[in-house]
Amino acid sequence: MAIYHAPREEITPFTGNKDADRLLNDLSDHPHAFVLACIMDRQVKAERAWMVPFHLREKLQDFSMTRLAALSRDDIFRLMAEPAPLHRFVDKMAGFFFSGIQRIATQYGSNASLMWADRPSSAMVVYRFLEFDGVGPKIANMAANILARHFKVEFSDYYSIDISADIQVRRVFGRLGLTPLDASVEQLVYRARSLHPEFPGLLDLPSWEIGRKWCRPRAKECRACYMQRLCPTAAGEA
Numbered sequence: 001m002a003i004y005h006a007p008r009e010e011i012t013p014f015t016g017n018k019d020a021d022r023l024l025n026d027l028s029d030h031p032h033a034f035v036l037a038c039i040m041d042r043q044v045k046a047e048r049a050w051m052v053p054f055h056l057r058e059k060l061q062d063f064s065m066t067r068l069a070a071l072s073r074d075d076i077f078r079l080m081a082e083p084a085p086l087h088r089f090v091d092k093m094a095g096f097f098f099s100g101i102q103r104i105a106t107q108y109g110s111n112a113s114l115m116w117a118d119r120p121s122s123a124m125v126v127y128r129f130l131e132f133d134g135v136g137p138k139i140a141n142m143a144a145n146i147l148a149r150h151f152k153v154e155f156s157d158y159y160s161i162d163i164s165a166d167i168q169v170r171r172v173f174g175r176l177g178l179t180p181l182d183a184s185v186e187q188l189v190y191r192a193r194s195l196h197p198e199f200p201g202l203l204d205l206p207s208w209e210i211g212r213k214w215c216r217p218r219a220k221e222c223r224a225c226y227m228q229r230l231c232p233t234a235a236g237e238a
């Protein structure tokens with residue numbers, strides 16, 4: 001069974017806060033929470049960015065699209081800025097949050113789950129995320145990847161979901177000898193496509209986990225890493 005067809009975990013952790021994670025996992029009643037969290041995921045630690053919808057719900061006591069669509073950009077700025085900033089770049093992100101809400105309201109009739117309803121192609125899902133202000137290929141692919149891999153949303157194909165080439169993925173691909181250590185984003189993306197054309201983005205999570213758990217920038221723990229027997233960097237160190 002392909003990993004993305006495996007049963008869905010009860011709840012996918014994003015933040016370390018169970019209530020916040022429950023909101024982000026609630027694709028039935030609050031699919032916009034997931035989309036808006038993805039939009040916030042830039043230039044700060046992911047855990048902090050993904051907390052933004054939850055903090056706003058706490059402040060508003062309501063995270064329905066009806067309530068959100070009634071907020072002005074200034075309202076959102078104030079909610080994000082006071083008393084403590086919810087993001088490193090509150091002004092810019094308040095604008096993206098506001099325009100994200102407006103897009104979901106006008107384009108999808110306030111139901112963000114229509115972005116991925118009815119088995120769309122993976123390219124269409126990535127494209128729909130790219131249509132939001134502030135979302136580039138890295139976030140759009142990450143969002144589609146999470147929908148497919150964790151939330152088990154069915155697409156008609158998965159081949160347009162690329163890896164999100166972050167620093168961990170670059171280091172692990174480089175040490176495994178898959179790409180040069182200083183590979184460009186394009187090199188990483190195309191290497192992943194060549195390795196797993198059916199769903200290139202599937203290589204994202206294991207690479208990221210290896211990078212975070214064992215293949216750290218300085219103190220590598222090759223003995224614990226399950227790639228040790230195949231890894232040219234580990235072999236060179238033995």
Ligand code: SF4
Nearest residue numbers: 215222225228231234
């Ligand atoms: S075996 Fe060592 S160098 Fe290779 S991927 Fe694992 S931790 Fe990194």
